[in-house]
Amino acid sequence: MKDIIIIGAGGVGNVVARKCAAMTSVFGRILLASRTKSKCDAIAADINQAMGVERITTAALDADNVPETVKLLREFKPALVINVALPYQDLHIMDACLEAGVHYLDTANYEPRDVAKFEYSWQWAYQERFREAGLTALLGCGFDPGVTQAYTAYAAKHHFDEIHYLDIVDCNAGDHGKAFATNFNPEINIREITQKGRYWENGEWVEIDAMSVHQGVDYPHVGERESYLLYHEELESLVKNFPSIKRARFWMTFGQEYLTHLRVLENVGMTSIEPIVYQGQEIVPLQFLKAVLPEPSELGENYSGQTSIGCQIRGVKDGEPRTYYIYNNCDHAEAWRDARAQGVSYTTGVPATAGAAMMLQGLWLKPGVYNVEEMDPDPFLKLVAELGLPFEEKINPTLAFD
Ligand SMILES: NC(=O)c1ccc[n+]([C@@H]2O[C@H](COP(=O)([O-])OP(=O)(O)OC[C@H]3O[C@@H](n4cnc5c(N)ncnc54)[C@H](OP(=O)(O)O)[C@@H]3O)[C@@H](O)[C@H]2O)c1
Numbered sequence: 351m352k353d354i355i356i357i358g359a360g361g362v363g364n365v366v367a368r369k370c371a372a373m374t375s376v377f378g379r380i381l382l383a384s385r386t387k388s389k390c391d392a393i394a395a396d397i398n399q400a401m402g403v404e405r406i407t408t409a410a411l412d413a414d415n416v417p418e419t420v421k422l423l424r425e426f427k428p429a430l431v432i433n434v435a436l437p438y439q440d441l442h443i444m445d446a447c448l449e450a451g452v453h454y455l456d457t458a459n460y461e462p463r464d465v466a467k468f469e470y471s472w473q474w475a476y477q478e479r480f481r482e483a484g485l486t487a488l489l490g491c492g493f494d495p496g497v498t499q500a501y502t503a504y505a506a507k508h509h510f511d512e513i514h515y516l517d518i519v520d521c522n523a524g525d526h527g528k529a530f531a532t533n534f535n536p537e538i539n540i541r542e543i544t545q546k547g548r549y550w551e552n553g554e555w556v557e558i559d560a561m562s563v564h565q566g567v568d569y570p571h572v573g574e575r576e577s578y579l580l581y582h583e584e585l586e587s588l589v590k591n592f593p594s595i596k597r598a599r600f601w602m603t604f605g606q607e608y609l610t611h612l613r614v615l616e617n618v619g620m621t622s623i624e625p626i627v628y629q630g631q632e633i634v635p636l637q638f639l640k641a642v643l644p645e646p647s648e649l650g651e652n653y654s655g656q657t658s659i660g661c662q663i664r665g666v667k668d669g670e671p672r673t674y675y676i677y678n679n680c681d682h683a684e685a686w687r688d689a690r691a692q693g694v695s696y697t698t699g700v701p702a703t704a705g706a707a708m709m710l711q712g713l714w715l716k717p718g719v720y721n722v723e724e725m726d727p728d729p730f731l732k733l734v735a736e737l738g739l740p741f742e743e744k745i746n747p748t749l750a751f752d
Pocket residue numbers: 357358359360361362363383384385386389411412413414434435436437439457458490491492493494495496533534535536538645646647694695697698
């Protein structure tokens with residue numbers, strides 16, 4: 351048993367706290383730390399009451415403050431930090447982990463606050479420092495990024511000699527009953543989908559206007575949904591780690607209601623990250639918008655429907671062309687029953703917990719900075735299934751894409 355600190359007490363932090371608390375043979379003492387301590391206290395009180403012991407303690411922490419984070423790490427002495435705060439904190443928490451000698455895991459790659467751009471270069475630049483310190487940093491261990499890379503690694507290990515075409519398909523066919531809300535942090539979510547789309551083809555990145563390429567995709571147990579080509583961070587590491595890939599794309603579904611709201615918000619300037627002066631005070635419109643939207647952790651209770659996320663792959667096996675589809679469907683109502691969360695928080699928090707367990711059990715520890723597909727997918731996907739998200743696979747199906 352090893353001790354951990356979870357940083358971030360939002361939708362995902364809640365799931366990670368509950369799942370880690372339940373795995374008493376792997377996780378020892380657990381400290382839940384975040385900017386707003388009352389959110390940590392509410393989650394911890396619920397878990398501690400249900401378990402009848404003080405399983406989780408809490409602390410206030412501004413993780414952008416590196417000395418404050420180092421102090422907390424040195425006091426609590428965890429083996430690992432699970433960072434489920436926001437991408438802005440990634441580098442600060444990595445710095446603190448290096449200083450205090452603690453392993454690191456996150457679920458989303460670093461983004462600077464003032465540029466809506468996400469890429470791994472900033473975090474990959476920590477490779478030597480983590481290697482020299484004998485510490486492991488595991489990047490992007492949620493569902494996508496995260497499980498989608500483990501699915502690709504699993505496909506490469508068991509079903510293909512070479513992967514040539516990869517389409518990651520992400521459908522949320524759920525209904526939370528709100529006119530407009532995002533399923534994870536609204537600021538990060540809206541930055542992601544309003545930037546230009548990008549995909550990998552024949553050794554280079556092809557850029558497209560945001561949401562300009564879309565098609566219907568038939569999702570298992572859901573049916574056909576319009577799916578939009580976006581840039582998503584795992585494409586960057588996957589094409590690096592699987593150089594046989596000729597084309598890699600990421601598709602996500604959006605309902606018309608969501609897109610209409612988003613278009614209006616964009617048109618009136620509410621999604622901008624350029625600061626403006628309002629009544630003598632500088633505010634960022636997107637941050638103001640986040641403040642008036644529901645929080646991801648508030649959406650769970652009456653959420654119905656399912657998510658369906660997976661990888662559609664084309665390549666060769668034993669000289670023959672092969673197609674393959676590996677995916678998981680997650681029911682929002684079941685996620686609520688299991689972890690008081692909606693499906694998107696759940697599908698992120700479960701793999702983060704499983705990745706942390708892999709690290710603490712020594713199965714996924716190697717000094718340096720790694721993406722999920724660089725680790726053995728088998729024990730991870732087995733544990734992700736045991737924790738609530740089993741995969742299904744189809745060999746040689748008809749895929750949605752040529
Ligand atoms: N890989 C995937 O599949 C996937 C999917 C969904 C989300 N994610 C990632 O998961 C992370 C959490 O998402 P979420 O939906 O849980 O977001 P959320 O509900 O907005 O929660 C974020 C939490 O981080 C805390 N926080 C923000 N700044 C902080 C700071 N400087 N120091 C300490 N704590 C800070 C927030 O505190 P306050 O309460 O004070 O605001 C909040 O508790 C995000 O990075 C998101 O991109 C990954």
